[in-house]
Amino acid sequence: MTQQVLDRVAGYERRFNTLFEEYFDTLSAGVDAPSFSRFTPECVQLLRELSLRGGKRMRVVLLHEAARLVTAEPVEGLDAAALSIELLQTHGLVHDDLIDDSPTRRGGPSTCYAYRERFPGHPQTALGLTVLAGDLALALSLRVLLDAQLPAAVRQAMVEVQTRAAADTFVGQIIDLERDFTATAGEEILHCVADYKSARYSILAPMQLGLLAAGERPDLFMQELRDYARLVGICGQMRDDYLDLFGDAAIMGKPTGTDIRDGKHSYTVSALLSAVSDTERVAVRAALGDRSCTPETVAAVREIGENRGVTVRMQADMRRYAEQASAVAAGWRSRWREEAVTFFEHLPLWSVERAM
Template sequence: MVDARLDDFQAAKERTAAAQGLPAELSRALGDFLAAGGKRLRPLLCVLGWHTAGRARGQAPAPVVQVAASLEMFHAFCLIHDDIMDDSATRRGRPTVHRALAALHQGRAGRGAADRLGTSAAILVGDLALAWADELLHTADLTSAQLTAVLPLVDAMRTEVVYGQYLDLLTTGHTGEDVEVALRIARYKTATYTCERPLQVGAALAGASAAVRSALSAYALPIGEAFQLRDDILGAFGDPAATGKSSWEDLRDGKHTVLMALALQRADAVQREALHTLVGDPALSEEGAARIRDILTATGALQAVEGMIAHRRARAQHALEQAPFPPAATAALRQLADATTTRTT
């Protein structure tokens, strides 16, 4: 239902642009990005949040679906801008938006000019996704009480993810041994924005009690952190054919992750020197990336992060045992906890 709502919204926007004689590239680039796939985790959690408040099983009402769609549109904004900041080449198995737009205009200008145009245009595509996320939210036919309950959560989510992204930028290329800094980035960049806020938004739409909201946070925060920890592992060890992106981009950029911080803590002098030399090297080769992976494994950092993921999954499962949710909602959240923390994509 969320995909159908996004498709309908996107088609309407493209018809409006065509009727006004506006360039089709921006809306088409955004539509292609949305159609390329993705987990749709945030919309799913929004709908599950609605169900945790005791709503009947089955299809969520149209306003809930549209709010869930607005979260996916906001996610598109985040990813498009994140790919620009990281200069990523691929996302979801396709060229990133800025690379695709640069290729589109390659024949009209030299390489440098086309790249600059692609980057600038992708910033605008991301801005468009942010504006349209807001439009989807405010045209979802919510009651005044629902809108009053939801807006502070959405505002907090947007602020948190921007601060999380900024913390990520500050530490990229300056990898150190501080695990707490890496976990703080995970909390703001992923845990609240990916899990906690979408669940809270859905619950707020249903008029959830304070007990439901508290139980959702107890579940969502450890799962959100585990999700990011798994993402860090996939960023170094993932199969690009499955993840749709490079398995050594984070290593090239020098991302400050828990995985890397633990490796530096546990490394001997030779291993630490290799990490400091290779991690963050813009010219990192596949051979160099393989050497980093060997160290991440040999130091026990990989195994330690797997343990942290398992611990957080157990905390989330324990929270579900105490939660005042309907059985069907609890079962769905339990299954989701397992799927998101053991994923390979």
């Protein structure tokens, strides 16, 4: 990434964070709830805190850069689309943390743990309010599009994109949980989970929304967009799984080995189980799903992976999928603007390099 591109990306993030804060200011003042309700404004406040605590806003970046494929001029509708994308992400974080029983998110308490602290003697109330908080974020992500000052046809198309992305993500969550009940998750299952759970709402949907806002018809190029999103999604999930075991905890700001302790059959775990000896496989399986697994045990599993060439193999796989995604984007040059095509061409390679 050139400095010019990095500056542009940082600009998207700064502008959106201001927009998101203003959105929640308006929402907090005008949410339609009975005057006696205390739980409703508390729910909105928790969604606000989670939403504004950070994140790279890469979905917002993809949205804006997709519009730049068509034009460098300002485009109406990008603000509403960006809010919709990140509200859907907030929904996903709330429910992800509930499913994973995660106490923290983005340097603060997860919504489910915040509600547990709020209602220590009423676990079902805490559970119910967590689910409803996530549901509210999903509904708001669609409402912000329905309220956007855009032509009706564009509004409808954007809502269809986000509705489909949300449904695909729910299926992705289901098959992600199902995956961990298999003895060994094969490559196609892992790719399918990455596609449904992440790529379709994090990459494909923002690109579709950006193109729609800029007056383009993404349905005319859907197979290319799907191919690109799937390949980038696979790279991204591989990178996350790789860093979970082989990353630097100090740099990441969180401990390694989470997938091992949670018993997740991730790309890394699958690669480990296929590369180790019978004796080493017993050690890996003993650690898999052990919530009390010590840092020393995680370090031992990491060493096994390094000695068996798992790091080298995963790095090569990530680069191969990144190069395939880059080649798909390169094919857009005859149709769309060179500068934006170059961004999408370089993005997967840059993403992979962050893991190496």
